[in-house]
Amino acid sequence: MGTYLLLDVGSTFTKGLIVDTDEVKILGHAQAPTTAQTDIVEGIEAVKAKLADVIAAHPLTATRLCSSAKGGLKMIAVGLVPDLTLKAATLACTSAGAKLVGTYSFTLSEREVEAIESAQCDVLLLAGGTDGGNQEVIIANAKALSRLTPRFPIIYAGNKSAADVAVPILRQHGFTVSVSDNVMPTTGVLQVDSAREAIRAVFLDTIVKAKGLSSVASVIENVVYPTPSSVLDALSLLANGTPNQPGWGDLMAVDIGGATTDVYTMHQRLPVSDNAMVRGLPDPLIKRTVEGDLGVRFNAASVIDHLSRVESVDQGLSDYAHSLALHPHQAANPDFDVRLAGACARLAAQRHAGRLESAYTPMGRIDLQVGKDLRPLKTVIGIGGPLIHAKDVQEILSQVRYNPAQPEILLPVDPHYALDKHYVISGLGLLAKSHPDAVLTLLKQTVEELTHDQS
Amino acid sequence: MEKTTVVIGVIGADVHAVGNRIIDYALTQAGFNVVNLGVMVSQKEFVDAVIETNAKAIFVSSLYGHGELDCRGMGDLLKEAGLEKVLLYAGGNLVVGKTDFEPVEEAFKAMGFDRVYPPGTDINQGIADLKADLAALG
Structure with a gap:
């Protein structure tokens, strides 16, 4: 029990979160830009400086860290x-x-x-x-x-x-x-x-040393996870709950970044559509896929490349995406950004979702299901800077919905959407094993459900 | 001594599951380690499972009359995968209608099957043959 500083290092921003597990309260959060790949310690110091007042008032019990440094x-x-x-x-x-x-x-x-x-x-x-x-x-x-x-x-x-x-x-x-x-x-x-x-x-x-984190090792407790692993722990807890309080049930999360897009699904049992036969290796209940070619900055051109194979892409968006790949820090176009992030969400979700194929046999038509049937899923959570800062989050997240024109792709039919608005999921995941009840309460409080009328 | 592994399944688009369960039960009772791939199993799935599990025999079932089509090339596929020593048995209603069994057996043997069984064969016959064939292989 106590006060924890939870750090997420290695992406464009170093994120810090201070949590009081006794009071079940987030005491503060801050982020600082990470200038060069090697400046992990610098980023951590900058975050700590921003949180100096909180740390002065609440002495830290321990610091925990998740990292995607040096490419994860x-x-x-x-x-x-x-x-x-x-x-x-x-x-x-x-x-x-x-x-x-x-x-x-x-x-x-x-x-x-x-x-x-x-x-x-x-x-x-x-x-x-x-x-x-x-x-x-x-x-x-x-x-x-x-x-x-x-x-x-x-x-x-x-x-x-x-x-x-x-x-x-x-x-x-x-x-x-x-x-x-x-x-x-x-x-x-x-x-x-x-x-x-x-x-x-x-x-x-072994990895912590290789990733240039050994200089911070002295300040951290023995909890150091790859960032996606920490996200998985938090999402799994949010979905399944604890013996003391229920979770949100089966859910999906989409984490959109500059270079990659991750999709997570959490299930308590393997979802199989009615009368379908499952083919191939069953998907794990806790599943993560990572798309290394889908991202809204460094991989924007690649997103357009994929998009243009399935629909016509207007020149303005295409030019913007190609220039982003060369100059990722140029002035943003919020409308184009929504479309790029939406495309990342849709393409990544399609690759993650199960498929249904019909086979005609002497006994009649049979549905064959490969992978997970996500159609009954009720919750889709958005994670990542490009979503937090987006002009229209709901528009982006709604791209993961089931498309009647492509009935074979088993995506959620009627989900509602939520956003990790304060960037707490990766940090809180670090406490999911040791303080599940506190973390679940905080996740439910801070991961904000988007209301339908926003759309 | 470790149990001998046998891969079983119903090939092609066939969904007849009852006989499959009986074969699973009988082979398990007879002391074999059974890897049951269930119904609608492709040739590739049989071969993949044999590679991973180091199985010594495959029992292919087919009850819907398209067995000959579904099994064509299976012996070659096993040879290609370096598994020519794996015993390959087939049984069920392998072809449509009341065809004489002899030409059916001949066709399956030509496709690389070691044993072929007509409809209504007692599974214990297959198990006795399997034990004899395994003993002969050493």
Whole structure:
């Protein structure tokens, strides 16, 4: 219990939040621009200076931090079959807040091993084989990886029966290896929680140093998460509630940034549409997707590129987007910004949502569902600077709605919208595990529901 | 000793689930580790599951008469994946109508199937054959 300073570093702004968990109160929040990628400490100091009065009046119990510094947590996933253990491995990585810089299946070739060597990855997740299943490939891949310079930690999340052979090979060659549960213990069963925890643990132990955060390590408690991971914790709590108070139920969140757009969905059980048969690997209940080609500044041109494939884009918007990519800090055009952010939201949500396909069989028509059916979802939350400062948030968020012209894309039919107006979700996520009731109360108070008449 | 894994499923657009459950039950009772892919399983899904689970045999069911079409090329797909040693069995109502079974069996064997069963076969027959074939493989 006490007073916590919660910091979110690594994006355009360093954000700080001071929370009193006894009084269940946000005592203050501030943000400071982060000028260069290396100036993390500077950003933190600037935020603390802005909050100096609050800190003077309420001595801090601890400081916790989430970071997306230096491009966030970059991971490589290695699996066996692309649609099975490799897919499970990639889902484990993204749901731990990582950005994938490479995915590899089957036995690694010499060429692939070289690519892994030259990729700037922070952590590698090694999967392959169900428990008791294929052992040869993951052992061969461990041998292949053991020839590399051990610059990154490895998480072994594959066939448990091969762990006693594969893990010592890597350790003997100087790799730090943590062993988690298999991401796919049996065919078609996804089990990513243990791997996710292992990723977080190595993030704290090894990544913090590599990301130039060691100078702030002395002031922070042992809670350091990748920012998306902290967001996931907060959203999961907001959706599911605690034993003492209910949450908002199943929900979706869209986090739009300058370079990427993240989509989160939280479900208590897998949503399956009536009479549909689920095909493929089921989506995890807590799902995050990250779109590295959709963003309202650095990737504005790429957004236009995608948009122009499905609709005609007027020249003004196109010119604006292309100039943004070159000069991201130029004077903003609020109307164009709404359209760019709306396009990011729509495209990212479409990629995240499940699909329904009809198949005609001798027994009649059958609906096949791949991924999550989001149509019954009632809440969509907007996160991120481009939404907070937007001229019309509701217009942007409403782009994620189900489109009757594309009935196969299972997006929310009639949701209401909410906004993380004061930028508290990523910070509060850092307290979600230790102070769930206080955090849930604060989330419900500060994540503002947008009323329908605003539209 | 570890249990031998068998991948089972109903191939193609076929949704007949009852026999699938019986096969699952019978194989499990007989001491096998069963990976049941359910109904409407594609050839690729069978092959993927065999790779991940290191299965020694596949039981393909088909009851809606399109079995021959659905199974075409499956033996080749297994060979391509380096799984030519995996036992491949098929059973159910493999073709439409009251065709003589012999040409059906011949066609399936030509497609790479090790054993082919006519409608109404007792699953215990398949299990006995599986044990014998596994023993022969060593």
